[in-house]
Amino acid sequence: MRTLLPTGHNALLVECFDLEDVMALHCALTSSRPHGVVDLVPAARTLLVTFDDTTTRAEVARAVTGVEFGAPVVAAAPAEVTIEVTYDGQDLDDIAELTGIPKDDVVRRHLGGDYVVAFTGFAPGFAYIAGGDPALVVPRRATPRTRVPAGSVALAGEFTGIYPHEGPGGWQVIGRTEAPLWDLRRESPALLTPGTRVRFTEGRAS
Amino acid sequence: MIEVLRSGPLTTIQDLGRPGFAHLGVGRSGAADRPSLRLANRLVGNPEGSSALELTFGGLALRATEPMTIAATGARCTVRVDGREQDMFAALSVPAGSTIEFGMPSRGVRTYVAFRGGLECELVLGSAATDVLSHLGPEPVREGDVLKVGAPEGSVPAVDVVPVRQLPDEVVLRVVTGPRADWFTPDALDLLGRSRFEATPASDRIGVRLDGAELQRTCLDELPSEGMVEGAVQVTPDGHPVIFLADHPVTGGYPVIAVVHPDDIALAAQLRPGQSVRFDVRAPIPVTHAVSAEPASTGVPRIPFPATLSPTGQEVG
Numbered sequence: 001m002r003t004l005l006p007t008g009h010n011a012l013l014v015e016c017f018d019l020e021d022v023m024a025l026h027c028a029l030t031s032s033r034p035h036g037v038v039d040l041v042p043a044a045r046t047l048l049v050t051f052d053d054t055t056t057r058a059e060v061a062r063a064v065t066g067v068e069f070g071a072p073v074v075a076a077a078p079a080e081v082t083i084e085v086t087y088d089g090q091d092l093d094d095i096a097e098l099t100g101i102p103k104d105d106v107v108r109r110h111l112g113g114d115y116v117v118a119f120t121g122f123a124p125g126f127a128y129i130a131g132g133d134p135a136l137v138v139p140r141r142a143t144p145r146t147r148v149p150a151g152s153v154a155l156a157g158e159f160t161g162i163y164p165h166e167g168p169g170g171w172q173v174i175g176r177t178e179a180p181l182w183d184l185r186r187e188s189p190a191l192l193t194p195g196t197r198v199r200f201t202e203g204r205a206s
Numbered sequence: 207m208i209e210v211l212r213s214g215p216l217t218t219i220q221d222l223g224r225p226g227f228a229h230l231g232v233g234r235s236g237a238a239d240r241p242s243l244r245l246a247n248r249l250v251g252n253p254e255g256s257s258a259l260e261l262t263f264g265g266l267a268l269r270a271t272e273p274m275t276i277a278a279t280g281a282r283c284t285v286r287v288d289g290r291e292q293d294m295f296a297a298l299s300v301p302a303g304s305t306i307e308f309g310m311p312s313r314g315v316r317t318y319v320a321f322r323g324g325l326e327c328e329l330v331l332g333s334a335a336t337d338v339l340s341h342l343g344p345e346p347v348r349e350g351d352v353l354k355v356g357a358p359e360g361s362v363p364a365v366d367v368v369p370v371r372q373l374p375d376e377v378v379l380r381v382v383t384g385p386r387a388d389w390f391t392p393d394a395l396d397l398l399g400r401s402r403f404e405a406t407p408a409s410d411r412i413g414v415r416l417d418g419a420e421l422q423r424t425c426l427d428e429l430p431s432e433g434m435v436e437g438a439v440q441v442t443p444d445g446h447p448v449i450f451l452a453d454h455p456v457t458g459g460y461p462v463i464a465v466v467h468p469d470d471i472a473l474a475a476q477l478r479p480g481q482s483v484r485f486d487v488r489a490p491i492p493v494t495h496a497v498s499a500e501p502a503s504t505g506v507p508r509i510p511f512p513a514t515l516s517p518t519g520q521e522v523g
Contacts (some may be wrong), residue, residue: 004493007435007462008465039234043433046433122332184331
């Protein structure tokens with residue numbers, strides 16, 4: 001069931017069936033963008049569609065409801081990104097304790113996931129990467145850190161996230177990467193965009 | 207060129223922002239009071255979206271190293287060129303070497319200063335706007351900075367002074383309820399329409415924070431983060447509303463009780479700390495389209511919703 005919630009004069013918030021449906025709807029509307037749509041903001045359960053005055057809410061609603069359930073999730077290029085991670089995060093011990101899984105196993109299970117970027121938000125280039133091992137679901141830290149280094153790979157809820165910039169953060173840090181997550185010189189500054197498949201590999205500590 | 211002699215409390219370069227990048231976590235940003243930026247540019251014959259200065263509580267002093275045409279709009283403040291008071295809402299010819307000073311506005315917060323030819327600066331995702339939340343775009347203007355004025359195109363329109371409405375003492379903002387009005391008690395919706403709120407000093411380009419009646423929720427669940435719009439009236443756990451402005455976060459974890467009419471966002475952006483504001487609350491026209499069907503399997507692993515992403519409700523990664 002998708003529900004369309006009116007959000008002011010220039011937006012509709014679409015409550016989707018689940019995260020998979022959010023991704024499918026986002027993908028379908030991105031590949032054939034309805035006229036007048038300005039932004040598509042996927043999130044955990046919703047897709048926000050903002051539009052300008054060249055279209056109407058009814059037109060946008062029609063476009064949204066025209067997308068069938070179970071539409072395929074196809075990423076814009078690149079389809080798959082490999083991210084090399086050095087698994088030496090300062091929260092590895094806490095993750096092991098929270099999940100009851102030994103540290104080495106935490107890393108092994110994290111490497112084994114079949115990941116896809118669900119949505120972005122929080123900061124430019126910060127991606128919520130879904131599809132990890134359900135045994136690695138951990139809460140955020142009770143007290144967020146005031147400073148998490150750029151490149152930190154971290155877990156919260158069902159997601160893996162990578163901090164593109166240094167800043168405050170409350171996710172459980174499992175490791176670090178030097179992958180260029182945000183680069184304004186690239187045509188697409190964000191390395192990870194919704195729908196991108198992600199593979200984590202273990203890198204050497206440097 | 208323009209030398210910055212004094213920057214004032216916060217002066218940034220703004221244009222009409224960078225819409226269309228929210229899926230990358232990048233908000234629109236741009237002038238908080240867009241109609242004022244557009245007007246300032248029109249007065250000097252620029253395209254409406256040219257980059258100009260947004261002054262927060264005035265205080266800016268500049269020196270023009272070459273002759274130039276400028277215009278100031280938005281919150282009214284004194285404008286002095288070499289000590290002589292000048293009109294706002296009009297094109298001013300400024301001789302080379304003169305000093306231009308802006309006082310503190312008596313009403314409103316943000317004054318816009320456009321330069322014929324626009325300001326030349328590096329664009330980030332197609333815009334010169336400074337986003338104070340995600341730190342995109344140029345740094346705020348500082349004393350000693352030198353700003354470059356671009357080559358003018360077109361002609362300066364032949365107007366003396368444009369008539370503009372004075373900013374009101376008590377602001378009434380039109381809002382439509384939703385998308386999460388059903389998370390609140392009927393009393394909260396009633397209070398939103400009946401009571402007077404006060405803008406607090408914690409307001410900035412991200413949002414206007416309001417004090418006043420506490421808007422109680424019936425649904426105390428954690429809201430999974432969702433997309434936010436400019437003008438959204440988000441209610442924090444202490445029951446206080448925040449009106450999102452140009453640099454609002456792309457996603458947020460608190461419910462939005464109502465959304466400000468697009469034509470009233472500029473008024474919200476000019477609310478001063480301590481100033482009172484009321485809401486004229488309307489119900490939205492219902493969306494008739496609702497789809498109900500069983501989703502088919504796609505082979506993509508089904509991912510359950512996170513119970514909560516942010517215990518604080520704020521979108522913190």
